Amino acid sequence: AQSVTQLGSHVSVSEGALVLLRCNYSSSVPPYLFWYVQYPNQGLQLLLKYTTGATLVKGINGFEAEFKKSETSFHLTKPSAHMSDAAEYFCAVSGTSNSGYALNFGKGTSLLVTP
Amino acid sequence: EPEVTQTPSHQVTQMGQEVILRCVPISNHLYFYWYRQILGQKVEFLVSFYNNEISEKSEIFDDQFSVERPDGSNFTLKIRSTKLEDSAMYFCATQGTSGSYNEQFFGPGTRLTVL
Secondary structure, three states: OOEEEEEOOEEEEEOOOOEEEEEEEEOOOOOEEEEEEEOOOOOEEEEEEEOOOOOEEEOHHHOEEEEEOOOOEEEEEEOOOOHHHOEEEEEEEEOOOOOOOOOEEOOOEEEEEEO | OOOOEEEOOEEEEOOOOOEEEEEEOOOOOOEEEEEEEOOOOOEEEEEEEEOOEEEEEOOOOOOOEEEEOOOOOOEEEEEOOOOHHHOEEEEEEEEOOOOOOOOEEEOOOEEEEEO
16 A cells, blocks of 8 residues: 655745755555646646656755655645745555556645745 | 526435535537535546546445436436535536547536535
């Protein structure tokens, strides 16, 4: 079974500062990893994903994440935070079955960006 | 850009009543999912549906829940006899095959309130 752990339920950064949201995964098979963002009263939007290939993946809105197998991590970063980045961020893992596997989400990290 | 749509956006019902939540998947997508998010908690997988049958379900998805794709377009989640603890945001997600492999696109959600 696959699972993810997000360290820190709340993260606060100043506008312009580095954003680092942590995610560690547990999987018995090579995982597919995802970061989703949820703005207030909205659905989930995919930020980026890792399936195979390059371990540093770039997503929308300037976010990127690096898959580190040795550390079982998939941390999300952004060099400079904007006020509009304030949202809930979810790390998720799925298996790689061709039948389509369910996403297993972490508990989420609420990002607060202060002026 | 194609998107997943869900109706209604908000459903209020009395305990014990049946509710049907509807989802219109992205055209040509073959895999369908329901997730729920209880207020303040993480997103939880309920069920996946492929080739007109359930391919995977969680412990949450008990006999009170059912899914179907009645007309080849809509994908529905039925709760036969709602309980207070069914109050949550319910998200539909759909997934294609090649190209967007393993990326699930989420709808905006239906907020279910059970009184």
